[in-house]
Amino acid sequence: MKGPLDGLLVLDFSTLLPGPLATLILAEAGAEVIKVERPGRGDEMRSYAPRWGGDGVNFALLNRGKRSLALDLKDPASRAVLDPLLARADVVMEQFRPGVMERLGLGHAAIAARNPRVITCSITGYGQTGPKRDVAGHDLNYLGDAGMLSLSHGEAARPVVPPALVADIAGGAYPAVINILLALIRRGITGQGAHLDVAMADNVWPFLYWAMGNGLAAGQWPGNGTDLVxxxxxxxxxxxxxxxxxxxxxxxxxxxxxxxxxxxxxxxxxxxxxxxxxxxxxxxxxxxxxxxxxxxxxxxxxxxxxxxxxxxxxxALADPHFAARGLFARGVVAPDGARLPALPTPIAPALRADAAEAPWPALPA
CATH class of the missing domain: 3.30.1540.10 (formyl-coa transferase, domain 3)
Structure with missing residues (x-):
């Protein structure tokens, strides 16, 4: 079955979680996704434990149904291999620090000069502008900077770390998909592409609607475990x-x-x-x-x-409700034929185009 993004080409320069999850969602809606990886090692998550089917199982789950291309982006000759792909790409996903793609000659302006319809999406911790744009961080830092960790961390002597990578997924991957789809709609009207600046720390704030409201409107600033939710x-x-x-x-x-x-x-x-x-x-x-x-x-x-x-x-994996919903009906398949349930994503069944059983890409030699 064809999906709503059938025929779209996505070049994915991202690694680890936010960008790969975003492009997994695009792939499940029908887009062709080509991962651009480092020769030899590839995406860091390929080496993460536990391994399954030769790669880290997390890599397998997040990159199901994609293709892979191994290139040294610092080598001009290797970068030249990308030219025909960049000329027809609909979406370019990247997750480097601000300025890296520009130094490689792969920034939005350079790509748009030959492909004005391209939509580039840059996922970073703090965005392309602002005092923190170049600061290193991970999910815990973004949640801490936005104030979320102060609301429910338990005893100070033994604080609780959130069990979900909220900023990576809800602050990075999901906003990236939303903005890419909006940019595609606008491109259909204007013919113009866009550069999307997705900052994970920024996108933590919708979770704090009640904390902002309580504090700003009523002066009732929430504390650690003191409020309704x-x-x-x-x-x-x-x-x-x-x-x-x-x-x-x-x-x-x-x-x-x-x-x-x-x-x-x-x-x-x-x-x-x-x-x-x-x-x-x-x-x-x-x-x-x-x-x-x-x-x-x-x-x-x-x-x-x-x-x-x-x-x-x-x-939860064995819950009959999730089975009845078909949540784990699709599979990711290893080179030896072994199978695991595919990672569920929020694509509605009527819009899903990916195969019921699919592998993840091997790293080209």
């Missing part, structure tokens, strides 16, 4: 069941809170959680600790009160 209320937090497994309790609205209180048998004097939030939370925690998670599971299912048992990743 960060565990500052008994109605939205993690509790330990009797066996140590966690209960994700989110009965925020009054109707769900009433159902939750009924389900666990919370005494009337603790149900007004505005009176003594800490006392109510402590009593809820004490009740939930009296029974193991599997005993609470059917209780919450019957109550329908926005409360569930926290699953492990292994359990």
């Amino acid at each position: 960060t565990g500052g209320t008994p109605r939205y937090r993690l509790y330990a069941a009797g066996d140590g497994r966690l209960v994700a309790a989110a009965p925020i609205e009054d109707k769900f809170w009433a159902a939750f209180c009924d389900a666990i048998g919370l005494e009337p004097e603790w149900r007004d959680d505005a009176r003594d939030p800490a006392g109510t939370a402590a009593r809820v925690a004490a009740i939930l600790a009296t029974r193991p998670a599997d005993a609470w599971r059917p209780v919450f299912a019957r109550a329908d009160c926005c409360t569930s048992i926290v699953a492990t990743v292994q359990e």
Whole structure:
């Protein structure tokens, strides 16, 4: 089946996570994606453990269905191989520090001089401009600079590191795809390409809408775990069941809170959680600790009160709901024929064009 991006050529100079995930999404919508990698080593993620099928399994998951080209971009003769591809490319993805592509003769202006319809997308930590444009960083730094880490890091003596690379994915890969698609629509109207400056630190801010609103409008600046969605209320937090497994309790609205209180048998004097939030939370925690998670599971299912048992990743992979949704129905295939479920992406099934089973690109010799 053809996808909405069928016939588009994407040259991908990026490595690791943000750019490769963005181009994976474009590939699944029908685009032809050619990765440009270093000779010999290729994308750093090829060497990451654990390995599967000869490369790092993370590389396999993020680069399914793409092709690869090995070139020394510092060598003018090698760069010349790109000329015919750059002349017809629709999208160029890159993830170097600001100015690197320009020094290589591959900046937007140089490519657009012969291909004015090209859309180049530059993903960086802090953007192409500003005092921090050349500062090195990773996901944790971008989340820290935007203030997100201050909202829910646990005890200072043992702070909790977020389990997801929020800035890389939600601040880099997803905004890149959104802006590329918008640029393609505009190009269809004007015939002109664009240079897209995607800064991961900038794109953390939509997650902080409530923190900005509380602080700027009401002077109620959030602290560490003090607010509605960060565990500052008994109605939205993690509790330990009797066996140590966690209960994700989110009965925020009054109707769900009433159902939750009924389900666990919370005494009337603790149900007004505005009176003594800490006392109510402590009593809820004490009740939930009296029974193991599997005993609470059917209780919450019957109550329908926005409360569930926290699953492990292994359990989530086996969840019948995700199976029914076809989330892991597609596969990534190794050279020896071994198969793993493909990484789910947010492409709607009606717009998906990639093959049900596909390999990742081998690094050309």
